[in-house]
Amino acid sequence: MAADKGAPQNRSVVQAQPNLESWPFVAVVQASHTPTTLTDPRLPDNPIIFANDAFVRLTGYGRDEILGRNCRFLGGPDTDREASNAVRNAVEEARAVSMTLLNYRKDGSPFWNQLHVSPIFDEVGMLAYFVGYQHDVTAQAEAERALRNARQELEERLAERERLILEIHHRVRNNLQTIVGLLNLEVGRGDPRLRQQFNLITQRIRVLGSIHEQLERFNQWTAIDFGRHLEETCGVLGTLFEERVAIRVDADPFMCDIQAAVPLGLIANELIAARIERIIRIGLAEHGTIQVVFRHRRQDDTIELAISDTGRGDGPMPSGEIFPAGDIVDVLVEQLGAELTVDPAAGWTVKLTVPRSALDLHSVEP
Numbered sequence: 001m002a003a004d005k006g007a008p009q010n011r012s013v014v015q016a017q018p019n020l021e022s023w024p025f026v027a028v029v030q031a032s033h034t035p036t037t038l039t040d041p042r043l044p045d046n047p048i049i050f051a052n053d054a055f056v057r058l059t060g061y062g063r064d065e066i067l068g069r070n071c072r073f074l075g076g077p078d079t080d081r082e083a084s085n086a087v088r089n090a091v092e093e094a095r096a097v098s099m100t101l102l103n104y105r106k107d108g109s110p111f112w113n114q115l116h117v118s119p120i121f122d123e124v125g126m127l128a129y130f131v132g133y134q135h136d137v138t139a140q141a142e143a144e145r146a147l148r149n150a151r152q153e154l155e156e157r158l159a160e161r162e163r164l165i166l167e168i169h170h171r172v173r174n175n176l177q178t179i180v181g182l183l184n185l186e187v188g189r190g191d192p193r194l195r196q197q198f199n200l201i202t203q204r205i206r207v208l209g210s211i212h213e214q215l216e217r218f219n220q221w222t223a224i225d226f227g228r229h230l231e232e233t234c235g236v237l238g239t240l241f242e243e244r245v246a247i248r249v250d251a252d253p254f255m256c257d258i259q260a261a262v263p264l265g266l267i268a269n270e271l272i273a274a275r276i277e278r279i280i281r282i283g284l285a286e287h288g289t290i291q292v293v294f295r296h297r298r299q300d301d302t303i304e305l306a307i308s309d310t311g312r313g314d315g316p317m318p319s320g321e322i323f324p325a326g327d328i329v330d331v332l333v334e335q336l337g338a339e340l341t342v343d344p345a346a347g348w349t350v351k352l353t354v355p356r357s358a359l360d361l362h363s364v365e366p
Contacts, residue, residue, distance in 0.1 A: 026050060035059075035134040037071065041127055045070045046091060049129075058136060060106035071132060074113070076104035087117060094119045094127050100137065112141035179205055207233060207269045211261055224261050227251035230268055230294050230305075237272055244288065245276050251294035254303065263332040264354070268292075268305055270329045271350055275309050301356040308349040 029036045035055035039046045051066045059066070059074060075084060079102050090097030096118040103113040114135040122128040210232055214224045230251045238247040256264065272292060279288035293306045333340050337358035343349045 029131075035136075037066075037132045037134075039071065039130045039132065041091070041094075041130060046130065055134065058105075058111075058134060059103075065106070074101075074103040076102070076108075076110065078102050078110070079104075087115065091117065091130060100141065110138075111136050112138045203237070203269060203273060204266060206236060207265045208262065210236075211258070211265055215258065223255045223257050225253050226256040226261055226264060226303075227253045227294055229261065229265060230292065233265065233269060234272065234292055237269075237276065241276050241280070244280050246289045247272070247292060248289060249292045249294075251292070252296045254294070254296050260336065260354075260358070263335050264305075267329055267332050267336075267338075267352060268307075270327065271305075271307050271352070275307055279309055303354045303356075305352040306349055307351075308346065 026038070029038075029050075030052045032052060033054050035058040036052045037048050037055055038050035040049045043049075047068045047070055048066055049068075051063060056063055056066070072084065072088075083099050083101050087097055087099050087101070096116070098114070098116045101113050101115055102110055104110050114137045116133045118131055119127055120129040120131055210229060211224055214229055214232075228251075231249050234247045234249045238245070272290060275290050279290070289310045291306075291308050293304075295304045295306075296302075297304055329340070333352070336354055338352055338354040341351050341353070343351065
């Protein structure tokens with residue numbers, strides 16, 4: 001250890017002591033319950049020159065087995081070499097260091113040692129001693145290790161669960177595509193009077209497939225962005241009827257629990273399909289437009305789906321031209337605990353309002 005290093009501020013400073021037993025610090029530390037050692041860097045290999053009774057009890061070594069040895073004798077086969085090197089480097093640079101090390105008692109039993117080493121300088125700034133404080137933190141270290149192991153096991157189980165869910169969603173989506181294919185075959189060779197019903201069923205299945213596809217695409221296994229799903233559904237419907245109807249979508253991004261997304265998606269599909277059918281049937285516009293607006297109303301914590309069209313005409317409108325009365329919509333609205341209303345003054349706009357209490361929803365900021 002270099003002897004010409006100046007003493008920086010806040011360093012412990014003592015007078016050189018020819019006799020440790022007469023040094024008050026030693027008398028205080030001897031009675032301490034904190035295992036403490038004192039080493040002399042001026043001697044070869046910085047040996048221990050003092051160890052209190054608490055250190056003797058902690059390590060199981062006799063005092064005569066401790067004095068004259070470097071503190072590294074407490075190391076063993078599983079002691080972290082990098083941590084030991086960090087302590088040695090700090091000692092060589094005469095600076096304080098704290099480190100947790102796996103040490104071993106005389107009987108070979110391991111313990112985790114929270115070690116703190118500080119240099120002590122004499123009155124002229126010369127490095128005189130190092131004082132080392134040890135704390136047995138085995139219980140804490142083992143608890144942390146058990147927690148890490150439990151977390152790792154949990155992460156592995158979650159990863160396996162996600163792989164299983166991925167496979168399930170993948171198979172469900174493939175099965176739905178197969179069903180759509182079979183229905184399309186029936187549409188082509190079946191009774192023309194049944195084609196509309198087949199097409200309706202096919203579109204409902206496509207809605208379910210779209211939900212599973214988004215789950216798989218974005219690696220979200222419990223929720224989907226319903227705003228994105230709504231845009232995709234309207235895109236499909238718009239493509240099917242692009243020569244007669246245009247669909248305009250204005251949707252907030254919004255994460256929706258999968259159990260709520262399915263009925264909500266089916267309701268949206270039914271309401272939009274009913275509007276498409278009405279525009280085509282009444283023929284009031286050569287190219288009608290349907291407006292679909294989806295909002296998260298943060299002020300009252302609800303979501304709102306509003307659907308209107310340009311072909312409203314004059315006078316009262318039968319409910320069947322807005323949405324199929326007594327149909328699947330009624331069942332799904334009741335299932336969600338939602339409210340479905342119609343506003344004649346706003347172009348017979350149909351509005352679905354769902355309270356947060358009915359859904360497990362988490363908003364997504366744009």
